[in-house]
Amino acid sequence: xxxxxxxxxxxxxxxxxxxxxxxxxxxxxxxxxxxxxxxxxxxxxxxxxxxxxxxxxxxxxxxxxxxxxxxxxxxxxxxxxxxxxxxxxxx
Numbered sequence: 001x002x003x004x005x006x007x008x009x010x011x012x013x014x015x016x017x018x019x020x021x022x023x024x025x026x027x028x029x030x031x032x033x034x035x036x037x038x039x040x041x042x043x044x045x046x047x048x049x050x051x052x053x054x055x056x057x058x059x060x061x062x063x064x065x066x067x068x069x070x071x072x073x074x075x076x077x078x079x080x081x082x083x084x085x086x087x088x089x090x091x
Contacts, residue, residue: 005049
């Protein structure tokens with residue numbers, strides 16, 4: 001999921017450029033044009049995956065001990081909006 005997070009976060013950062021390129025008829029990329037619903041799905045996905053990327057990064061560090069890892073395993077559920085926010089059904 002880290003690669004997916006990195007890719008989708010990159011896509012969000014370049015949304016204007018992507019919309020401009022895919023909206024240009026001369027480039028024949030209109031089939032790949034994303035609508036507002038597609039962008040909303042990407043935003044939801046990035047919000048969810050960011051929590052897991054942060055946890056993976058934490059668990060992968062050299063100084064992570066079992067005493068710090070076990071409490072941190074609860075972090076994705078307790079610090080995310082997975083239970084309170086309504087996400088697109090695709091998520």
